[in-house]
Amino acid sequence: MDERARIPVSLPRDNPTQSYWQDPPDAIADLRTTDVLPESADVVIIGSGITGAAVAWHLLQNEPDDAAPGAGVERRTTKRIVMLEARQACSGATGRNGGHTKAASYRSFSEHSTSLGTPAAVKIAQLELANIQAVHAFAQAHNIDCDLNPCDTIDIIYDKNHWDRAQKAVAEMREAMPEGDPAAQYTFHTPAEVRERFHCHDNHYEGNLERVYGGISYFAGSLSGYKLGIGVLKLCLAKGLNLQTSTPAVALRRTQPAEPNSPWTVETPRGTITAKQVALATNGYTAHLVPRLQGVIVPFRGQITAQRPGSAMPHSGCLRTTYSFIYEKGYEYMVPRPAGSRFAGDIIMGGGLLRLPDDGLLEYGTTDDTSLNETVSAYLRETTPRYFGPDWGEDDPARRVRKEWTGIMGQSADDRPLVGEMPGEEGLWLSCSFQGHGMVLCWMCAKALVDMMEGRDGDELEGWIPDAFMITEERLSRRFLGRSL
Missing domain, CATH: 3.30.9.10 (D-Amino Acid Oxidase, subunit A, domain 2)
Structure with a gap:
């Protein structure tokens, strides 16, 4: 397994197999909100699956609603949020999974209780169910046609x-x-x-x-993860999200390396974009942009x-x-x-x-x-x-x-998501590594990430997001041995 974990992680590949859900692709599959890549943004989100869409949605919740049609008033936008996607919109794991909103928390409860303590195991099980309920409720409240079947x-x-x-x-x-x-x-x-x-x-x-x-x-x-992800993206586009498909992020670097708190520069084949905050919703591909995660997220x-x-x-x-x-x-x-x-x-x-x-x-x-x-x-x-x-x-x-x-x-390595800010890299945020269990983790992990990005990481957040999901130096040092059942 060490040899497999050392294989350099690539960008998403061209010409993937077409999933059942993406046949045919949605009308926004190849959308570029602006013809030219913006030079700067407040937040750049990399990845357009359910995590990226949920991060964008939660970031935009404090934004004003669109002006009424015909009112003659332009949309007011305070946050400039740009989403980069290497391929088509929602073309990664979200658009390719089986559509199962199923926790099966009893299958991991004993292991979590032994390794993390019973209170943590309880919190994880409750979060998984809360995630299912939140996703179902969101799809119903916003009339997203995603074949939802509770x-x-x-x-x-x-x-x-x-x-x-x-x-x-x-x-x-x-x-x-x-x-x-x-x-x-x-x-x-x-x-x-x-x-x-x-x-x-x-x-x-x-x-x-x-x-x-x-x-x-x-x-x-069950539901169509693809239709759900696309539905959330459309809601975000209406609130001012700038989506840039077929625009892979190929590298991340500090704009001014000598200054720890300097903005991030995201390099793409279409140019660069700078932002104070970058949110990686790149799951299995994350180590391509953050070499420190090679062998950490496999x-x-x-x-x-x-x-x-x-x-x-x-x-x-x-x-x-x-x-x-x-x-x-x-x-x-x-x-x-x-x-x-x-x-x-x-x-x-x-x-x-x-x-x-x-x-x-x-x-x-x-x-x-x-x-x-x-x-x-x-x-x-x-x-x-x-x-x-x-x-x-x-x-x-x-x-x-x-x-x-x-x-x-x-x-x-420990079968848990990595959520939070990369240690020593202010402004670089992750919500990744869902072990094939993303439909019962991604939404709430994205919500927690946005709370942290916006400084709402106090007692209320600690009351429902497990500490075991947070990124720590100790977790980054663990050796990947393989997937547990």
Whole structure:
């Protein structure tokens, strides 16, 4: 893993695989608000996914609303915010993920409790649920058409150790949290219930039987991360955001290196832009701009398929819950497309990393989302009939797989985001490294980052953002050993 972590991190690559969600691209995919790159700004945000969009939104909340149409009054803008995107708008992990707003906090609670203390573990679990609720509420309040589907999820457990640990972790959460805390609300299901209610069966993989030990259901949901990100960007554009797509940031430097508090200069192929503050929303690509983060935030590649539902699938594939399938060394996640959405009933299936040789070692350290891993492709294609057995039926005449694509995520040594100001680099802010868990972390981490950028980092912020997410020298010194389950 040391060798993979040392591979120099690149910029996002040209001509990536096209995700299911980006077909076709939105009208603002190639937008440049101004033909010429501004020479300066108050804040430069690098990255246009959900983190960058959320940072922009929270920065703009103190801005005046647009003047009424026809009023003859120009928009009043006090903050000059420029967003740089290397490729199309929202073309990174946000526009390429499976759309799962699912915390699964019980899966990490015991480890967090042991390593950070129970109060910190509680705070992380509560934050994850709060993030889901905030994203859902925002999309509803602003009428963002993102196929939002708040619903329960079910984890199908195919390993006894995982089953035993899950029951223990949920008991620990209920003991540690206030009675009735929604972050600790889980329901356990017997193997018979898993078959009857969720249509899943024992799994046969490479000649081995992985039998169902039970299921765990809880609140989650799904949406199109691409449509959500684009929707937030459009709200920000209406408030004065300057978006510059196909404008990669290739380097960062102090404008006056001898002065620690001098502005930052961001170099791009189209010229330079200076700003007092720079916010990196670059996730797995961050070390390209901050060499100190090489091996601290390690990119890794994930792969997803969109599959047409089998002929016997209940509700024509529009299942009532989302799914995860958890086995000894890994898991897959599955998002059924809800009724009323484009391609309703399609099955979005991602994962398979730990079914690869060496637990997917070669998928770490890469930023190549221009191609597929054919071994993962073959594996993911076969997951649906294996998990659903007789409830799958015959494949659609148009073929099982509608689309396949890859995306790049960011992983830290301790499996937690890095949020805050880079030590010793005043004005350089990060909210990055979400371990493939960004849809339940990005929004609230961005909110916390803006609070810190604007000096609101007192007791109120400390009451809900975990200290374990903050960037520290100690965290920057940790060695990356690989991804934990």
